[in-house]
Amino acid sequence: MSQTDIQKPIVDQIKITITGLKDGLKTYPIRDLVKHAEKFGPYLKQQRLETNQVRKFLDAINQIKALLAQQDEDKNLQEELESIQRQAEKEKEETKKDKKITEDNLNVKLQNIQKQADDKKDKLIFAKIEADVVLLKPKLAYAAARQRSAKPLEEVISVAIDKVESAKDFERLVQLIESIIAYHKAEGGK
Helix, strand or coil: CCEEEECCHHHHHHHHHHHHCCCCCHHHHHHHHHHHHHHHHHHHCCCCCCCHHHHHHHEEEEEEEHHHHHHHCCCCHHHHHHHHHHHHHHHHHHHHCCCCCCHHHHHHHHHHHHHHHHHHHHHHHHCHHHHHHCCCHHHHHHHHHHHHHHHHHHHHHHHHHCCCCCCHHHHHHHHHHHHHHHHHHHHHCC
């Protein structure tokens, strides 16, 4: 059995972990993510992956990050986000007026209202970048078709992209990719 065959389970382990996430990639425990990246980076080095082979993919990730950063300047989006928050505040005020609710139940209800508002806002922000995120898959597939060494990265990241449904999920995807690349470079990858 070759060294490649021995290390292959890290690819499967990451894919199984990501596939099992119930509420998007944001629920990938950060410590698990780092442990996986710590094993996967050296595996990619053994496969002779070079970052220039996935440069277009990495550039696309950075462009999406820049788009997300520019969301603050989008006045229409900001107005929609503020409207969602105002509605949540109104709902919370109405809930506070309900005399039948106990203190404990009140806190739970208020937290749920805010969580729903935060989820709505996150999904609204994500809608602006969703197409770009989904189109990362063909870029990575192209890199993997050109260079076999990029195939394991494509397998893992494609599964991860399928779990990206919000801006928070995208942030976790970026953390995963950056961690993998960092450990790949630490192992001497170029």
